[in-house]
Amino acid sequence: MMARRLILIEGLPGSGKSTIAKMVSEILIGQGKQVQLFQEGNLDHPADYEGVAFYHAEDFEALLTTYEDYREILESNAIAYDQGVLIPYRKMKEQRGIELPDQVVGDIFSRDIYEISFAQNVKLITEKWQNFTKNVLSTNDDSITIFECCFIQNPLTMGLVKCNRSKEQNVQYVWGLGRIIHALNPLLIYIDQKDISYTFDKAISERPKEWSEGFINYYTNQGFGQAQGYQGVQGTVQILQERKKLESEIYGLLEMDKVWLDNSDYDLEACRRKLEKIL
Template sequence: MTRQLILIEGLPGSGKSTIAKMVSEILIEHGKKVRLVQEGNLDHPADYDGVAFYSAEEFSSLVDAHEACKHILERGATTYQDGFLIPYRKMKEEFGVDFPDHVVQEIFSNDIYELPFEQNVKLITEKWRNFTESVISADGDSITIFECCFIQNPLTMGLVKYNQSKEENVQYVLELERIVQLLNPLLIYIHQQDVAHTFDKAIQERSKEWSNGFIQYYTNQGWGLAEGYHGVEGTVKVLQARKELETEIYQLLKIDKHWLDNSEYNRAACQGGLEKILKISL
């Protein structure tokens, strides 16, 4: 069965972006057609980034409240099921100052990753179904590589944001597995032995704005808030809980999967490990 999807997962700072690029490069060197889709892609074929969902009534109220932006909102929004999808980040890039920041911020409150858990699950799983169907109907030989949207994003909603039960978190990911199984997916999970060290490295390498926002997100809601966690230390505890759940989910998954230890951040060793994984998996 043709391999059409590779999933790269792991905690923040584990090396997902670097390894996703390495996988792409290795495949291209072996003559494969590759589509690399990394975190933050505003045109993600199976996920949403910078996209809000409004019911028809909510969208009508939004347009009425911002008459000056009516043409932008109506041009940018697309009908979807019983409402509208608004790709507000792409719209901001296109229209700039004509699409005011306060309107963008208002729309953000309906971002698909700000919606209630059940609504998020419905929209995301439907997007994955549409992606899978599009790949199958295309009947091509290209391999798509996704970074972090298969396990990380569901658990960011289920555990970190809303503190849903373990069963609900597990079932969210297992439903995605069921949806993509016809694509013969391969999961490569990037393991880090020391979660605290991994997060500290990410803090040192990334902006203060990123680290502050990440810490607030992980400790001011969901499981972190319920446990009373604060600051860097509290964030690490939430990440450790997330890692434990990801490990449990990894063990439950029936798709082809490989556990790649990147604790030493040794690029050569990682390259060699990936070469072996891809050789036996493709």
């Protein structure tokens, strides 16, 4: 039997992904396994991009020409990639202490991997998953990697929420990633919440105001939300309901071990017992 090398935790915002990802990690460590947990927002994510921009070579040269004073900093932090460069702008600021003017940061952000075209995003993300899978298979240890939300949520945030792509394109995007990781014998744990409106309200009440304002703005002012004319909290909930419907369909189509975990009651002890059985 193939060793399990990857566990994927998915679900809507506020469903309990972070908590349950940590719980899965604790249970596996308790079983004596080696575990690597990558949560949302990790700047060193091995299969996703967080705060990274992509420039084709000629566009990067145009950026350097526009901001000649920062040429050296930008060039020394850029990573050559596929006839272009990747700029890890969040890492530059948060880990290397590099402060760039707002205008430069704004220009770079407009090329973030989750701001560029859908086709280019799919290409870059797919290649990142391919490299991740290859790296895992080339190591001899049997450690288990846990990813929170980058397998279904992030592709659909791009494909459905931002770009309003067809159902087929969104399904194909995630299904393609599923095929890449097949050799890692993945387990998908989808955390379900029956009442999406309640879950989202709970997330709003528990998180900073900037989070909810940013989230609602992102969901309603582009792509699918804009096309439907959805607005405010209510509109965001409607988009989340559409996302859930699509995620359920994708879940059904994926050919991998998978568990639909109901966390509507936020009963962590009940979740732990279920997870201990599963794992």
